[in-house]
Amino acid sequence: MRLTGRGIGLLIVAVLGYGAGELAGYPLLRVLAGAAVGAVLAGAAMVFRRPRVTVRREVLPDRVERGRPALARLLVGNPGERRQPGFTAREHGVDLAVPVRPLAPGAEATYHYELPTRRRGRFTVGPLVLERADPFGLVRRPLPAGDTATLWVFPKLHPVRALASGHPRHHHEGATTDDSLYGSADLRDVREYVVGDEVRHLHWKATARTGQLMVRDYVDPEHPRFTLLLDTRAKMLAEDEFEEAAELAASLVHAAAMAGHRCRLITSTGEDLTVSGGTQATRRLMDMLCEVRQDPAADRPLIPTALSRKGVRGGCLVVVTGRAGRELSALAVVRPHFSTMVVLGVGTHGLGMDGLGVHGVEGVQRARRISAADAAEAVRRWNEMVS
Numbered sequence: 001m002r003l004t005g006r007g008i009g010l011l012i013v014a015v016l017g018y019g020a021g022e023l024a025g026y027p028l029l030r031v032l033a034g035a036a037v038g039a040v041l042a043g044a045a046m047v048f049r050r051p052r053v054t055v056r057r058e059v060l061p062d063r064v065e066r067g068r069p070a071l072a073r074l075l076v077g078n079p080g081e082r083r084q085p086g087f088t089a090r091e092h093g094v095d096l097a098v099p100v101r102p103l104a105p106g107a108e109a110t111y112h113y114e115l116p117t118r119r120r121g122r123f124t125v126g127p128l129v130l131e132r133a134d135p136f137g138l139v140r141r142p143l144p145a146g147d148t149a150t151l152w153v154f155p156k157l158h159p160v161r162a163l164a165s166g167h168p169r170h171h172h173e174g175a176t177t178d179d180s181l182y183g184s185a186d187l188r189d190v191r192e193y194v195v196g197d198e199v200r201h202l203h204w205k206a207t208a209r210t211g212q213l214m215v216r217d218y219v220d221p222e223h224p225r226f227t228l229l230l231d232t233r234a235k236m237l238a239e240d241e242f243e244e245a246a247e248l249a250a251s252l253v254h255a256a257a258m259a260g261h262r263c264r265l266i267t268s269t270g271e272d273l274t275v276s277g278g279t280q281a282t283r284r285l286m287d288m289l290c291e292v293r294q295d296p297a298a299d300r301p302l303i304p305t306a307l308s309r310k311g312v313r314g315g316c317l318v319v320v321t322g323r324a325g326r327e328l329s330a331l332a333v334v335r336p337h338f339s340t341m342v343v344l345g346v347g348t349h350g351l352g353m354d355g356l357g358v359h360g361v362e363g364v365q366r367a368r369r370i371s372a373a374d375a376a377e378a379v380r381r382w383n384e385m386v387s
Contacts, residue, residue, distance in 0.1 A: 241346060
C-alpha cells in the first residue's frame with residue numbers, strides 16, 4: 001500500500017493546517033486538517049482488500065514488423081464467491097494501463113489492447129501489476145500478478161527482388177571465386193568450431209593437431225549463397241541512420257531466405273548466423289536483427305575476422321554501411337571469395353564519397369556500391385540493378 005503524490009501532499013497540508021490552527025487558535029483549521037487525515041485513512045481502508053482474481057495475458061503475434069499492430073489479450077476471472085471491485089491492470093515495461101470492471105462471482109472478462117511497436121527490439125511485456133486506488137487518488141495498492149511475455153519487433157521490411165538462383169563463376173587472377181566441387185555435399189574447408197555447428201562434422205585429427213575444436217565445412221555447390229555484412233560501428237552511422245541500415249539488411253536477407261538461398265548474416269562486431277532458406281530461417285534472421293546494436297568502439301575494422309577466414313566463400317556478399325568512404329578498399333581482401341559484391345550505403349550522405357547513386361568501388365574489382373538516403377531508396381536502386 002502506497003500513498004500517491006496527492007495523498008502525501010494532502011497529509012503535509014493537514015499537518016501544516018493543524019499547526020497553524022493551534023498557533024492561531026482557529027478551530028476550523030484543525031477540523032479541516034482532521035478531515036484530510038480521515039480522507040487518507042478512508043482511502044487506505046478502501047484499497048486494503050486485494051483483488052482475488054485470476055489473470056492471463058497472451059500476445060498475438062509475438063513477432064511483428066516495426067509499426068505493425070501487436071495485440072495483447074487479457075483474461076480476468078473471479079473464481080471466488082464474492083463480487084470483486086474494479087481495478088487497473090498495468091503492463092510493466094510498456095507503460096500501459098487497462099481498467100478492469102467489477103466482476104461478479106464466477107464471472108470472466110476479456111480485454112484487448114495494442115502494444116507499442118514503434119521501436120525495434122526484443123521487449124519483455126509484464127509482469128502485470130494489479131492496482132486498486134481510492135476515488136480521490138490518495139492511496140493505491142499495487143500487486144504483481146501473472147507472468148511475462150516476449151515481444152519481438154523486427155525492422156520494417158521493404159519489397160526486395162532476390163538475386164537469381166545460382167551465381168556465375170567469375171575468374172579472378174586465374175582462379176574461380178567459387179571453388180566448390182560438384183556433388184550433393186562437398187567438403188569445402190576444415191575450420192574452427194563455432195557455436196551452432198554440427199557436432200557430427202567434428203574433424204578429430206585436425207582437433208588433435210591444432211589443440212582447438214575443428215569441423216568440416218560442407219556446402220551444396222548448387223545451393224545459392226547470400227552473405228550480408230552489417231556495419232554496426234557507431235562512427236559510421238547515426239542512430240536514425242542505423243535503423244535505416246537495419247531495415248535494409250532485414251529486407252535483403254528476408255528476400256534471399258524466402259527465395260531458398262543459404263544465408264549468412266554477420267556484423268562488424270562478430271555476431272554471426274548462418275541459416276538455410278525458408279520460413280524458419282527468416283525467423284532466426286529477424287530475431288537477430290531485433291537485438292543488434294551499434295558498437296561504440298572507434299578502432300574496430302569493417303571486416304570481422306570470421307568473414308576473412310578461408311572457409312567463407314562463394315555466392316553474393318552485400319555490405320550495408322554508412323560513411324565508410326576509403327575504408328571500402330579493405331573489401332579487396334575478401335573480394336576473391338565471392339562471385340558478386342555489392343556495397344550499400346544509407347544516410348544523408350550515402351557512402352560519403354561522390355554522391356548518391358550506383359558506382360564502382362575504388363580498389364575493389366567488379367564491385368558495385370549504391371548510395372541512398374534511406375532504406376526505401378536503397379531498395380529501389382537494388383531492385384533496378386538486379387532486374
